[in-house]
Amino acid sequence: MNINPHHKYHQNNISKTVDRFRQDILLDLGSNPKKLSSKYFYDKIGDELFQKIMNMESYYLTNCELDxxxxxxxxxxxxxxxxxxxxxxxxxxAGDAMKSSYLLQYLVDQGATFSFMPIDISGNILSVLKNKLNDSIPNLEIICLKGEYFEMIDQATTLSSRRKVVLFLGSNIGNMEYEQALQFCSELKDKLSAGDYLLIGFDLKKHPKTILQAYDDRTGITASFNLNLLKRINQELDADFDISQFEHYQTYDPSTGACRSYLISLINQQVTIGEYQIPFYENEAIFMEISQKFSPEDIHDLARESGFVTVTELYDTKKWFMDAIWKVS
Ligand SMILES: C[S@@+](CC[C@H](N)C(=O)[O-])C[C@H]1O[C@@H](n2cnc3c(N)ncnc32)[C@H](O)[C@@H]1O
Incomplete structure:
Protein backbone atom coordinates (compact mmCIF):
# COMPACT_ATOMS: atom_id res chain seq x y z
CA MET A 1 0.00 0.00 0.00
CA ASN A 2 1.23 3.50 -0.85
CA ILE A 3 1.15 6.00 1.98
CA ASN A 4 1.05 9.62 0.93
CA PRO A 5 3.10 11.49 3.60
CA HIS A 6 1.09 14.70 3.01
CA HIS A 7 -2.14 12.78 3.60
CA LYS A 8 -0.75 11.41 6.89
CA TYR A 9 0.38 14.89 7.99
CA HIS A 10 -3.08 16.24 7.17
CA GLN A 11 -4.77 13.44 9.17
CA ASN A 12 -2.47 14.13 12.16
CA ASN A 13 -3.33 17.81 12.05
CA ILE A 14 -7.06 17.06 11.92
CA SER A 15 -6.86 14.72 14.93
CA LYS A 16 -4.76 17.28 16.88
CA THR A 17 -7.42 19.93 16.15
CA VAL A 18 -10.23 17.59 17.30
CA ASP A 19 -8.28 16.72 20.48
CA ARG A 20 -7.84 20.40 21.31
CA PHE A 21 -11.53 21.04 20.61
CA ARG A 22 -12.58 18.09 22.87
CA GLN A 23 -10.22 19.15 25.68
CA ASP A 24 -11.40 22.77 25.64
CA ILE A 25 -15.09 21.82 25.56
CA LEU A 26 -14.77 19.31 28.44
CA LEU A 27 -12.72 21.75 30.52
CA ASP A 28 -15.12 24.66 29.91
CA LEU A 29 -18.28 22.64 30.59
CA GLY A 30 -16.62 21.12 33.66
CA SER A 31 -15.89 24.56 35.12
CA ASN A 32 -18.19 26.47 37.46
CA PRO A 33 -19.83 28.57 36.06
CA LYS A 34 -20.00 26.71 32.75
CA LYS A 35 -18.74 28.41 29.60
CA LEU A 36 -17.85 27.71 25.96
CA SER A 37 -15.31 29.48 23.78
CA SER A 38 -16.82 31.54 20.97
CA LYS A 39 -13.85 30.77 18.72
CA TYR A 40 -15.57 27.40 18.16
CA PHE A 41 -18.73 29.03 16.71
CA TYR A 42 -17.24 28.95 13.22
CA ASP A 43 -17.81 25.66 11.41
CA LYS A 44 -19.43 25.77 7.93
CA ILE A 45 -22.92 26.42 9.33
CA GLY A 46 -21.55 28.86 11.92
CA ASP A 47 -19.79 30.80 9.13
CA GLU A 48 -23.05 30.98 7.15
CA LEU A 49 -25.02 32.11 10.20
CA PHE A 50 -22.42 34.79 10.95
CA GLN A 51 -22.76 36.07 7.38
CA LYS A 52 -26.52 36.29 7.94
CA ILE A 53 -25.87 38.21 11.18
CA MET A 54 -23.67 40.68 9.27
CA ASN A 55 -26.54 41.26 6.83
CA MET A 56 -29.08 42.02 9.56
CA GLU A 57 -30.19 45.65 9.76
CA SER A 58 -29.88 45.57 13.57
CA TYR A 59 -26.24 44.34 13.46
CA TYR A 60 -24.95 47.86 12.81
CA LEU A 61 -21.25 46.96 13.35
CA THR A 62 -20.68 45.75 9.78
CA ASN A 63 -22.18 48.81 8.08
CA CYS A 64 -20.32 51.20 10.40
CA GLU A 65 -16.92 49.64 9.73
CA LEU A 66 -17.76 49.26 6.05
CA ASP A 67 -18.46 53.01 5.98
CA ALA A 94 -10.48 37.62 8.47
CA GLY A 95 -13.84 35.92 7.90
CA ASP A 96 -14.86 36.64 4.29
CA ALA A 97 -12.73 39.86 4.23
CA MET A 98 -15.77 41.78 3.00
CA LYS A 99 -14.66 45.10 4.54
CA SER A 100 -10.93 44.77 3.95
CA SER A 101 -11.51 43.93 0.27
CA TYR A 102 -12.03 47.69 -0.36
CA LEU A 103 -8.55 48.39 1.01
CA LEU A 104 -7.07 45.44 -0.90
CA GLN A 105 -8.55 46.67 -4.19
CA TYR A 106 -7.26 50.19 -3.56
CA LEU A 107 -3.73 48.95 -2.74
CA VAL A 108 -3.63 46.78 -5.87
CA ASP A 109 -4.87 49.73 -7.99
CA GLN A 110 -2.08 51.87 -6.50
CA GLY A 111 0.50 49.26 -7.51
CA ALA A 112 1.49 48.53 -3.87
CA THR A 113 3.84 45.56 -3.39
CA PHE A 114 2.28 43.38 -0.72
CA SER A 115 0.93 39.92 0.11
CA PHE A 116 -2.41 39.46 1.80
CA MET A 117 -2.22 36.91 4.64
CA PRO A 118 -5.68 36.20 6.08
CA ILE A 119 -5.61 34.18 9.32
CA ASP A 120 -8.69 32.31 10.45
CA ILE A 121 -9.47 29.27 12.59
CA SER A 122 -12.19 28.31 10.07
CA GLY A 123 -10.78 26.58 6.97
CA ASN A 124 -14.23 26.87 5.37
CA ILE A 125 -14.37 30.68 5.50
CA LEU A 126 -10.79 30.91 4.19
CA SER A 127 -11.78 28.97 1.08
CA VAL A 128 -14.85 31.23 0.65
CA LEU A 129 -12.55 34.27 0.98
CA LYS A 130 -9.98 32.90 -1.47
CA ASN A 131 -12.55 32.10 -4.16
CA LYS A 132 -14.19 35.49 -3.75
CA LEU A 133 -10.95 37.49 -3.88
CA ASN A 134 -9.47 35.44 -6.73
CA ASP A 135 -12.51 36.48 -8.78
CA SER A 136 -12.78 40.11 -7.71
CA ILE A 137 -9.06 41.04 -7.39
CA PRO A 138 -7.18 38.57 -9.63
CA ASN A 139 -3.80 40.30 -9.20
CA LEU A 140 -3.83 40.00 -5.42
CA GLU A 141 -1.30 37.59 -3.86
CA ILE A 142 -3.09 35.67 -1.09
CA ILE A 143 -1.50 33.34 1.46
CA CYS A 144 -4.22 31.77 3.64
CA LEU A 145 -3.13 30.76 7.14
CA LYS A 146 -5.57 28.43 8.90
CA GLY A 147 -5.25 28.31 12.67
CA GLU A 148 -5.09 30.32 15.89
CA TYR A 149 -4.04 33.98 15.76
CA PHE A 150 -0.58 33.81 17.33
CA GLU A 151 0.48 30.45 15.91
CA MET A 152 -0.31 31.77 12.42
CA ILE A 153 1.42 35.13 13.02
CA ASP A 154 4.55 33.12 13.87
CA GLN A 155 4.10 31.25 10.59
CA ALA A 156 3.68 34.54 8.70
CA THR A 157 6.94 35.87 10.17
CA THR A 158 8.73 32.66 9.16
CA LEU A 159 7.37 32.95 5.61
CA SER A 160 8.49 36.53 5.07
CA SER A 161 10.67 39.19 6.70
CA ARG A 162 8.78 42.10 5.16
CA ARG A 163 7.28 44.86 7.29
CA LYS A 164 3.94 43.80 8.77
CA VAL A 165 0.58 45.58 8.84
CA VAL A 166 -2.01 43.73 10.92
CA LEU A 167 -5.78 44.21 10.57
CA PHE A 168 -8.02 43.10 13.44
CA LEU A 169 -11.52 44.17 12.43
CA GLY A 170 -15.13 43.70 13.48
CA SER A 171 -14.38 44.55 17.13
CA ASN A 172 -13.11 40.97 17.52
CA ILE A 173 -10.96 42.39 20.34
CA GLY A 174 -14.25 42.87 22.23
CA ASN A 175 -14.63 39.08 22.37
CA MET A 176 -12.01 39.15 25.13
CA GLU A 177 -12.32 40.37 28.74
CA TYR A 178 -10.23 43.54 29.32
CA GLU A 179 -7.27 41.70 30.96
CA GLN A 180 -7.21 39.16 28.12
CA ALA A 181 -7.43 41.95 25.52
CA LEU A 182 -4.52 43.74 27.18
CA GLN A 183 -2.45 40.56 27.23
CA PHE A 184 -3.39 39.89 23.60
CA CYS A 185 -2.34 43.37 22.42
CA SER A 186 0.90 43.24 24.46
CA GLU A 187 1.82 39.84 23.00
CA LEU A 188 0.93 41.04 19.50
CA LYS A 189 3.15 44.10 19.96
CA ASP A 190 6.03 41.85 21.07
CA LYS A 191 5.63 39.69 17.95
CA LEU A 192 5.83 42.76 15.67
CA SER A 193 8.83 45.00 14.93
CA ALA A 194 9.46 48.74 15.08
CA GLY A 195 7.63 50.43 12.18
CA ASP A 196 4.88 47.77 11.96
CA TYR A 197 1.22 48.82 12.21
CA LEU A 198 -1.99 47.48 13.73
CA LEU A 199 -5.38 48.65 12.46
CA ILE A 200 -7.87 47.57 15.09
CA GLY A 201 -11.68 47.98 15.13
CA PHE A 202 -13.66 48.88 18.26
CA ASP A 203 -17.42 49.00 18.71
CA LEU A 204 -18.17 52.10 20.79
CA LYS A 205 -20.57 52.49 23.72
CA LYS A 206 -23.93 53.80 22.52
CA HIS A 207 -27.60 53.59 23.52
CA PRO A 208 -28.05 50.26 25.35
CA LYS A 209 -31.15 49.34 23.31
CA THR A 210 -29.25 49.70 20.03
CA ILE A 211 -26.54 47.39 21.34
CA LEU A 212 -28.91 44.80 22.79
CA GLN A 213 -30.95 44.66 19.56
CA ALA A 214 -27.80 43.89 17.56
CA TYR A 215 -27.27 40.70 19.57
CA ASP A 216 -30.86 39.71 20.33
CA ASP A 217 -32.68 39.81 16.98
CA ARG A 218 -36.33 38.80 16.80
CA THR A 219 -35.69 36.49 13.83
CA GLY A 220 -33.58 34.21 16.05
CA ILE A 221 -30.46 34.19 13.84
CA THR A 222 -28.16 35.03 16.77
CA ALA A 223 -29.88 32.37 18.87
CA SER A 224 -29.24 29.78 16.11
CA PHE A 225 -25.63 30.97 15.87
CA ASN A 226 -25.10 30.24 19.59
CA LEU A 227 -27.07 26.96 19.56
CA ASN A 228 -25.10 25.79 16.53
CA LEU A 229 -22.07 25.25 18.77
CA LEU A 230 -24.04 22.58 20.68
CA LYS A 231 -24.90 20.94 17.32
CA ARG A 232 -21.22 21.07 16.37
CA ILE A 233 -20.27 19.37 19.66
CA ASN A 234 -22.91 16.68 18.96
CA GLN A 235 -21.51 16.03 15.49
CA GLU A 236 -17.79 16.22 16.16
CA LEU A 237 -17.51 14.93 19.73
CA ASP A 238 -20.17 12.22 19.83
CA ALA A 239 -22.47 14.19 22.17
CA ASP A 240 -26.24 14.26 22.67
CA PHE A 241 -27.27 17.84 23.46
CA ASP A 242 -31.05 18.25 22.99
CA ILE A 243 -30.96 21.68 21.34
CA SER A 244 -34.66 22.31 22.11
CA GLN A 245 -33.81 22.25 25.84
CA PHE A 246 -31.47 25.26 25.66
CA GLU A 247 -32.40 28.89 25.06
CA HIS A 248 -30.34 31.91 24.03
CA TYR A 249 -30.23 34.79 26.56
CA GLN A 250 -28.50 38.14 25.95
CA THR A 251 -27.51 40.89 28.39
CA TYR A 252 -25.93 44.33 28.08
CA ASP A 253 -24.58 46.25 31.06
CA PRO A 254 -24.28 49.93 30.06
CA SER A 255 -22.11 50.76 33.07
CA THR A 256 -19.32 48.32 32.12
CA GLY A 257 -19.99 48.08 28.35
CA ALA A 258 -20.11 44.25 28.56
CA CYS A 259 -22.60 42.59 26.21
CA ARG A 260 -22.78 38.88 27.08
CA SER A 261 -24.56 35.92 25.51
CA TYR A 262 -25.59 32.78 27.34
CA LEU A 263 -27.39 29.52 26.66
CA ILE A 264 -29.81 28.57 29.45
CA SER A 265 -30.71 24.98 30.26
CA LEU A 266 -34.51 24.79 30.33
CA ILE A 267 -34.65 21.61 32.48
CA ASN A 268 -32.51 19.44 34.76
CA GLN A 269 -30.63 17.24 32.30
CA GLN A 270 -27.53 15.09 31.70
CA VAL A 271 -25.59 15.48 28.48
CA THR A 272 -23.19 12.83 27.24
CA ILE A 273 -19.99 13.88 25.46
CA GLY A 274 -18.08 10.75 24.42
CA GLU A 275 -17.49 8.86 27.68
CA TYR A 276 -18.30 11.88 29.91
CA GLN A 277 -21.60 12.92 31.52
CA ILE A 278 -22.22 16.64 32.08
CA PRO A 279 -25.09 17.58 34.44
CA PHE A 280 -27.12 20.77 33.85
CA TYR A 281 -29.71 22.04 36.29
CA GLU A 282 -32.82 23.96 35.29
CA ASN A 283 -31.96 27.62 34.45
CA GLU A 284 -28.20 26.99 34.60
CA ALA A 285 -26.31 29.25 32.18
CA ILE A 286 -23.47 28.50 29.78
CA PHE A 287 -21.55 31.73 29.16
CA MET A 288 -20.91 31.87 25.39
CA GLU A 289 -19.38 35.19 24.39
CA ILE A 290 -18.54 38.71 25.51
CA SER A 291 -18.83 41.56 22.99
CA GLN A 292 -17.27 44.41 24.96
CA LYS A 293 -18.17 48.00 24.02
CA PHE A 294 -15.54 50.72 24.41
CA SER A 295 -15.23 54.43 25.16
CA PRO A 296 -12.45 56.34 23.35
CA GLU A 297 -10.65 56.51 26.76
CA ASP A 298 -10.80 52.69 27.12
CA ILE A 299 -9.14 52.47 23.69
CA HIS A 300 -6.40 54.98 24.59
CA ASP A 301 -5.70 53.04 27.81
CA LEU A 302 -5.44 49.76 25.87
CA ALA A 303 -3.00 51.27 23.33
CA ARG A 304 -0.83 52.85 26.03
CA GLU A 305 -0.84 49.87 28.43
CA SER A 306 0.05 47.41 25.66
CA GLY A 307 2.89 49.62 24.41
CA PHE A 308 1.50 50.74 21.04
CA VAL A 309 1.58 54.37 19.84
CA THR A 310 -1.66 55.77 18.42
CA VAL A 311 -1.21 57.11 14.88
CA THR A 312 -4.81 58.04 14.13
CA GLU A 313 -8.42 57.17 14.89
CA LEU A 314 -11.04 56.85 12.14
CA TYR A 315 -14.77 57.02 12.85
CA ASP A 316 -17.83 56.14 10.77
CA THR A 317 -20.39 58.86 10.01
CA LYS A 318 -22.53 58.01 13.06
CA LYS A 319 -19.46 57.79 15.35
CA TRP A 320 -20.62 54.36 16.48
CA PHE A 321 -17.41 52.53 15.56
CA MET A 322 -13.70 53.36 15.58
CA ASP A 323 -10.82 51.91 13.61
CA ALA A 324 -7.64 52.91 15.41
CA ILE A 325 -4.24 52.75 13.70
CA TRP A 326 -1.47 51.93 16.18
CA LYS A 327 2.25 51.74 15.51
CA VAL A 328 5.12 49.82 17.08
CA SER A 329 7.74 52.49 17.87
C1 LIG B 1 -16.87 37.82 14.43
S1 LIG B 1 -16.10 37.08 13.03
C2 LIG B 1 -15.45 38.57 12.27
C3 LIG B 1 -14.98 38.40 10.87
C4 LIG B 1 -14.33 39.66 10.27
N1 LIG B 1 -13.15 40.06 11.01
C5 LIG B 1 -15.31 40.80 10.21
O1 LIG B 1 -15.06 41.81 10.85
O2 LIG B 1 -16.32 40.69 9.53
C6 LIG B 1 -14.67 36.37 13.79
C7 LIG B 1 -13.76 35.59 12.86
O3 LIG B 1 -12.56 35.28 13.60
C8 LIG B 1 -12.26 33.90 13.53
N2 LIG B 1 -11.63 33.54 14.82
C9 LIG B 1 -12.20 33.59 16.04
N3 LIG B 1 -11.31 33.24 17.00
C10 LIG B 1 -10.15 32.96 16.35
C11 LIG B 1 -8.85 32.53 16.79
N4 LIG B 1 -8.59 32.34 18.08
N5 LIG B 1 -7.89 32.35 15.87
C12 LIG B 1 -8.16 32.55 14.53
N6 LIG B 1 -9.37 32.94 14.05
C13 LIG B 1 -10.35 33.14 14.95
C14 LIG B 1 -13.59 33.22 13.27
O4 LIG B 1 -13.45 31.99 12.61
C15 LIG B 1 -14.34 34.27 12.42
O5 LIG B 1 -14.17 34.08 11.05
Missing part, protein backbone atom coordinates in the same frame (compact mmCIF):
# COMPACT_ATOMS: atom_id res chain seq x y z
CA UNK A 68 -14.89 53.62 7.25
CA UNK A 69 -13.33 51.19 4.75
CA UNK A 70 -15.32 52.59 1.80
CA UNK A 71 -14.97 56.30 2.50
CA UNK A 72 -11.49 56.49 4.11
CA UNK A 73 -9.66 53.92 1.99
CA UNK A 74 -6.97 56.31 0.69
CA UNK A 75 -6.38 57.70 4.17
CA UNK A 76 -5.92 54.21 5.63
CA UNK A 77 -3.54 53.25 2.81
CA UNK A 78 -1.44 56.41 3.34
CA UNK A 79 -1.13 55.73 7.07
CA UNK A 80 -0.13 52.06 6.78
CA UNK A 81 2.43 52.51 3.97
CA UNK A 82 4.04 55.90 4.51
CA UNK A 83 7.19 54.98 2.52
CA UNK A 84 5.57 52.77 -0.13
CA UNK A 85 7.93 49.90 0.71
CA UNK A 86 6.81 46.22 0.31
CA UNK A 87 4.86 44.75 3.21
CA UNK A 88 2.67 41.86 4.38
CA UNK A 89 -0.95 42.66 5.17
CA UNK A 90 -2.09 40.17 7.82
CA UNK A 91 -5.77 40.02 8.76
CA UNK A 92 -6.60 38.28 12.05
CA UNK A 93 -9.97 36.45 12.04
Missing amino acids: IFKTKTAQIADFIRPNNEPFDLIELG
